Every structure is written in structure tokens, then in C-alpha cells.
Amino acid sequence: MGLTLSAAALVIVSFLTLDAKLTPELLPQAQPVEKGGYIKWAEFDVPDSAMKKAMKLDIESCEEPLHLDWLEMLGYLGAKYGGEWKRYKAKDMDALVQRLRGGESMSALTADMKYYDYYHEVYQTVLGEFVGYYDMERESDVLPGETFVETQYGLKVFSPIASGYSYSHYDDFGTSRSYGYSRPHLGNDLVGSIGTPIVAVEGGTIEHMGWNQYGGWRIGILSFDKKRYYYYAHLRQKHPYHLGLEEGMAVNAGDVIGYLGMTGYSTKEGANNMTVPHLHLGMQLIFDDSQIEGNGEIWIDMYDIVSFLSQKKSKTVKDEATKDYNRIYQIYDPDYQDYITAEEGGASPPGESEAHS
Ligand SMILES: [Zn+2]
Numbered sequence: 001m002g003l004t005l006s007a008a009a010l011v012i013v014s015f016l017t018l019d020a021k022l023t024p025e026l027l028p029q030a031q032p033v034e035k036g037g038y039i040k041w042a043e044f045d046v047p048d049s050a051m052k053k054a055m056k057l058d059i060e061s062c063e064e065p066l067h068l069d070w071l072e073m074l075g076y077l078g079a080k081y082g083g084e085w086k087r088y089k090a091k092d093m094d095a096l097v098q099r100l101r102g103g104e105s106m107s108a109l110t111a112d113m114k115y116y117d118y119y120h121e122v123y124q125t126v127l128g129e130f131v132g133y134y135d136m137e138r139e140s141d142v143l144p145g146e147t148f149v150e151t152q153y154g155l156k157v158f159s160p161i162a163s164g165y166s167y168s169h170y171d172d173f174g175t176s177r178s179y180g181y182s183r184p185h186l187g188n189d190l191v192g193s194i195g196t197p198i199v200a201v202e203g204g205t206i207e208h209m210g211w212n213q214y215g216g217w218r219i220g221i222l223s224f225d226k227k228r229y230y231y232y233a234h235l236r237q238k239h240p241y242h243l244g245l246e247e248g249m250a251v252n253a254g255d256v257i258g259y260l261g262m263t264g265y266s267t268k269e270g271a272n273n274m275t276v277p278h279l280h281l282g283m284q285l286i287f288d289d290s291q292i293e294g295n296g297e298i299w300i301d302m303y304d305i306v307s308f309l310s311q312k313k314s315k316t317v318k319d320e321a322t323k324d325y326n327r328i329y330q331i332y333d334p335d336y337q338d339y340i341t342a343e344e345g346g347a348s349p350p351g352e353s354e355a356h357s
Pocket residue numbers: 185187188189279280281
């Protein structure tokens with residue numbers, strides 16, 4: 001997945017990128033929302049500030065009669081701007097909220113927006129599992145050292161960098177890379193210290209793990225709904241992964257999966273050929289099985305998503321015996337439990353054995 005992008009794929013990618021920058025009215029009719037079809041191309045340019053504002057409105061209204069759905073609001077604004085989020089102003093979201101609270105329905109407001117369904121589906125595919133009800137352990141306020149499981153509504157995915165570790169990044173999506181062949185950078189690089197615990201942004205199953213000449217020690221995790229493939233690369237030379245992980249296993253959002261390093265750019269396993277230690281994080285969208293590998297692959301810009309995720313970090317603690325870091329507070333995801341039940345007899349994931357009860 002995304003590891004053997006051919007030169008032919010690059011031609012198509014750049015053509016489609018140009019295409020997607022046209023205003024919605026100029027998009028080819030057959031492209032985005034044909035009935036029974038699937039989305040062939042998408043970009044993700046929603047700024048961190050818009051995601052935060054929309055999510056806050058969604059969370060604050062989650063128990064109210066009028067629940068403001070953040071993805072519907074982002075879909076509305078995406079359609080209004082024709083995907084040109086440079087035009088975003090917070091007051092546009094305020095105006096939308098005012099109309100919704102004034103009694104207008106989203107379906108009425110978007111009735112004449114030809115590409116609302118397209119943008120809504122794209123944002124639903126990227127962010128659909130980011131916010132919702134979830135069960136997670138937390139520290140008791142009254143009994144020090146005691147934890148209990150609480151159902152919360154909010155952000156249920158994590159920054160890839162564990163709590164307490166710093167990193168820096170900038171929007172480097174699409175910039176040129178030359179190792180092997182000339183190609184665009186399909187992710188975001190988070191520069192940090194070697195050994196920083198890397199956690200799974202979202203839960204899912206490990207599809208790929210091991211050496212790749214581009215990504216070095218890398219791990220690829222497919223979300224449980226099979227719509228997002230997360231790619232974490234250039235992990236540490238020695239002890240790159242959390243012990244016990246292997247392909248086919250499931251992980252939870254916030255589980256430690258590996259450690260930041262600088263491996264890659266070599267056919268020789270374990271080569272430390274990055275100039276700066278960093279995590280490469282990529283996200284691939286899968287609207288149809290034909291997009292899993294090859295010319296149809298869709299990778300999105302993760303820069304604003306990484307900034308957005310930095311508000312939720314997994315706390316970890318080192319196990320001196322194994323030298324591994326483990327999460328402190330468990331999350332309980334029904335999709336994960338379903339997977340484990342279906343895979344009866346499979347190996348236990350990391351952290352499960354020390355889950356508090
Ligand atoms: Zn990178």
C-alpha cells in the first residue's frame with residue numbers, strides 16, 4: 001500500500017490534483033457523487049481551527065435536542081468554498097449555526113449545493129470515527145491511584161506522539177522526494193527524539209509490519225471500518241516496534257505501537273539513512289477496494305490533522321523489564337472487542353494484560 005507507487009501513478013496523481021483544484025461547477029460530472037459509484041479523488045484542506053471550532057459545537061450540543069453535527073457543518077462549508085478552505089472565516093460557521101438554531105434544516109440549507117454530498121462523504125471518511133461516545137479509564141478525583149471507566153463524548157483518537165514528548169512539523173505534503181525515484185511526499189514528518197513512543201492514532205488491524213526500503217521499519221494499520229490506512233515509518237533501528245505486535249493483530253487508539261527513529265532509504269534492513277530522526281505519518285483513504293494499491297491510491301495532507309490531534313495525547317509508562325512503553329489509561333472500543341472475539345485464539349495485544357478492572 002503506497003509503497004511501490006509507480007511513475008505512471010504520479011502522472012495520474014498530478015493530473016487529478018489539478019482537477020480537484022477547479023471550482024465544483026467545473027468538476028467532471030461523473031467524478032464525485034455519481035449514484036452507486038464511489039469517490040475517485042479527494043483532498044483534505046480543512047484547517048485545524050475549523051475542525052476545532054466545529055468539534056466544540058458538536059460536543060457542546062451532543063445532548064441537546066438540536067445536535068450540531070461537526071461533519072455536516074464542515075461539509076456545508078467545504079461545498080460553500082468549493083474545497084478552497086483558504087476562504088474560511090469563523091463567522092461563516094457562526095452564521096450557519098445561527099440558521100440551524102433558527103430552525104432551518106441542514107437538508108434544506110444544502111438542497112441547492114451540488115457538491116455537499118461529496119464533501120460530506122470525504123470528511124465523513126477522514127474524520128467519521130474521530131468523535132463520538134467512548135469508554136475510557138480515568139483517574140478518580142476522590143480516591144488517589146484508583147481508576148474507573150467513564151463513558152465520554154468527544155475526541156476518541158490520539159496524537160501519534162505520546163504525552164510528554166515534543167516534536168516539530170510543517171506542512172510538507174507534496175514536496176519532492178528523490179530516493180529511488182522522484183515522487184511527492186505523501187504524509188507529514190514529525191521531527192522528534194529517537195525513542196519517542198509512537199501511538200496508534202486510531203484503532204485497527206496491522207496490515208503491514210517490517211522493513212521497506214522507503215519507510216524503513218514501518219507499520220501500516222487499517223481502521224476497523226477499512227476506510228483509512230495509517231502509515232507510520234522510519235521507526236527506531238533497534239526495538240522499532242512494541243514487543244508482541246505482528247501483522248493481523250488489532251490495536252486500540254492510543255496504544256504504543258513503536259518508537260521514533262531514522263530508518264529507511266535503503267534495501268539493507270535496519271539502515272539508518274534518514275538525516276533527521278522523525279516519524280512519517282501518512283493517511284490513505286479507501287472508498288473502494290480498487291484504491292487499496294496502485295494508481296487509484298488517495299493520500300491526504302495530514303498536517304492540520306496532526307495539529308488537531310495534538311490536543312489528545314496518550315499517557316505512557318516504561319516497563320523496565322521489557323524496555324517497552326505502555327499506555328496508562330485503557331480505552332474500550334467495541335470494534336476492537338468484536339475483532340478480538342472473531343479472532344479467537346489469536347495473540348493478545350499489548351497492554352491488554354495489564355488492563356485495570
Ligand atoms: Zn515523510
